[in-house]
Amino acid sequence: MRLIKTPYHKLSDEEIMISISKGDKRAFDELYQRYSGPLVSFFFRLMWKDREKAEDFMHDLFAKIIRKPESFDPTRSFKTWMYSVANNMVKNEYKKQEVRKNTSNGLDSSYAVNDVNTNVLHEVQDVQFRSEFETSLAALDDKHSEAFKLRHIDGLSIKEIAEVLELSDGTVKSRLFYATKYLAESLKDFDPILNRE
Amino acid sequence: MMERDYLDIIKEKEFIELNSAERAELAEVCATEEEFNATKAMLLQVDRIVVEPITPEPKTKESLDSLFAQTYPKATPIWYNSVFTVIVPKHKPVYRQPLVQIAAAFLLFWMVFPFFNSNLKMEDKQLAIVEKKQEEKPVVETAESEEAQTNENPISAAENEQEHDELQEAETPTSTLVFAERSSAPGFADELVFSAIVSEDEKTEGSSTHPDGIFMGDSDKTIAFGQSAQETSDLLDLLTATF
Numbered sequence: 001m002r003l004i005k006t007p008y009h010k011l012s013d014e015e016i017m018i019s020i021s022k023g024d025k026r027a028f029d030e031l032y033q034r035y036s037g038p039l040v041s042f043f044f045r046l047m048w049k050d051r052e053k054a055e056d057f058m059h060d061l062f063a064k065i066i067r068k069p070e071s072f073d074p075t076r077s078f079k080t081w082m083y084s085v086a087n088n089m090v091k092n093e094y095k096k097q098e099v100r101k102n103t104s105n106g107l108d109s110s111y112a113v114n115d116v117n118t119n120v121l122h123e124v125q126d127v128q129f130r131s132e133f134e135t136s137l138a139a140l141d142d143k144h145s146e147a148f149k150l151r152h153i154d155g156l157s158i159k160e161i162a163e164v165l166e167l168s169d170g171t172v173k174s175r176l177f178y179a180t181k182y183l184a185e186s187l188k189d190f191d192p193i194l195n196r197e
Numbered sequence: 198m199m200e201r202d203y204l205d206i207i208k209e210k211e212f213i214e215l216n217s218a219e220r221a222e223l224a225e226v227c228a229t230e231e232e233f234n235a236t237k238a239m240l241l242q243v244d245r246i247v248v249e250p251i252t253p254e255p256k257t258k259e260s261l262d263s264l265f266a267q268t269y270p271k272a273t274p275i276w277y278n279s280v281f282t283v284i285v286p287k288h289k290p291v292y293r294q295p296l297v298q299i300a301a302a303f304l305l306f307w308m309v310f311p312f313f314n315s316n317l318k319m320e321d322k323q324l325a326i327v328e329k330k331q332e333e334k335p336v337v338e339t340a341e342s343e344e345a346q347t348n349e350n351p352i353s354a355a356e357n358e359q360e361h362d363e364l365q366e367a368e369t370p371t372s373t374l375v376f377a378e379r380s381s382a383p384g385f386a387d388e389l390v391f392s393a394i395v396s397e398d399e400k401t402e403g404s405s406t407h408p409d410g411i412f413m414g415d416s417d418k419t420i421a422f423g424q425s426a427q428e429t430s431d432l433l434d435l436l437t438a439t440f
Contacts, residue, residue, distance in 0.1 A: 023268075025262075025265060025269070028261075028265055032258060036257075036258070037250030037251060038250045040251045040252075040253045041251045044251055051251075054251070055253060055254055059260060059261060062261050066261065066264055066265050066268050067264075067268060126245060129246065133239075133243065152204075152240070152243050152244070158202050173202075173203075176204070177225050180226055180239075181225075181226050181232075183243075184227070184235045184236040184238075184239045185235070187239050188235040
């Protein structure tokens with residue numbers, strides 16, 4: 001018998017899921033701590049920057065984890081499984097809405113400049129670049145922008161994206177190549193690094 | 198650890214640092230140095246603008262906590278639950294569980310105890326036999342046993358005296374009777390102390406030598422009378438008439 005239990009923050013996602021299925025509340029708290037923020041961001045980005053909807057979707061996903069933890073296959077990566085479920089939820093929502101909202105052209109409040117001591121010029125450049133980037137990303141078709149977002153914003157690997165989107169690694173790589181090349185071409189006139197130097 | 202891919206190569210290296218394998222891999226995205234630098238700039242800038250994850254609202258967590266509590270209700274704390282946790286721990290193998298160990302010890306004791314118990318009984322029996330033998334050895338009748346009888350029944354003692362006198366008159370050719378002396382002591386005037394030695398010839402197994410046919414025991418030294426009552430019909434009549 002181990003006198004001291006392994007701290008939850010050292011457990012893998014898969015081990016935590018096993019504990020949750022046994023009714024371990026602290027394991028659930030740890031999982032929430034790890035993924036609530038990224039999931040809200042994920043849904044926020046894909047749900048037309050609707051914060052309330054993003055929170056609701058995140059809540060629904062964790063509720064699914066609580067009610068049916070056995071739906072997760074411990075042999076798989078939890079992160080991949082979770083993003084697969086999240087992605088399917090978004091797809092279903094798209095089908096439900098049928099019309100996808102246009103991405104907002106204005107600045108999000110979370111991007112507001114708070115530090116008055118930072119270089120204002122750099123901040124402006126960042127804001128400009130973000131605006132250009134979002135416009136270019138919106139111009140991309142969904143399948144390419146989705147792969148790009150999962151890779152660069154959610155931080156998934158090519159293999160994980162392939163599992164989430166249920167595609168082959170080669171297809172994901174090809175979509176990423178296309179999206180990267182397109183965005184680089186669209187934003188080639190905007191070189192903030194060179195401008196700063 | 199996330200697997201490194203071509204995007205990491207672009208972000209980490211300069212175009213001139215790329216080896217032939219990496220250039221071949223990146224040829225589809227950025228074949229020239231100009232394309233490479235544009236892609237690199239774009240990717241680095243994207244990393245800059247990626248916002249920190251949004252912090253969810255506390256009410257979402259509270260709602261999930263209540264859902265968790267409903268889904269996994271905690272068992273009511275009952276005293277024996279904690280006891281069972283100690284004596285029947287789930288994570289230990291069966292042979293290391295305290296309850297099983299106690300049960301095994303009790304079973305062992307229960308199986309072994311009867312053997313100890315039976316040994317004690319046998320010893321007691323043996324001792325009893327030894328004592329009995331010791332008691333039987335001084336079978337030679339002493340007057341003490343007779344004495345007790347005479348004390349209990351004075352009438353029979355008087356009759357015995359009468360019998361004794363009559364027997365004295367009658368001679369017995371086959372046996373040598375050595376009637377004991379009357380005690381001359383004043384306290385023992387009425388007590389008849391006698392002993393008899395029966396000759397070897399007179400010993401007959403299973404037959405009585407008592408005048409009344411009373412069997413006096415099978416010890417070779419304890420027969421008191423050698424003449425049977427049948428042989429002396431007068432005495433027999435006298436005795437039967439008396440009773």
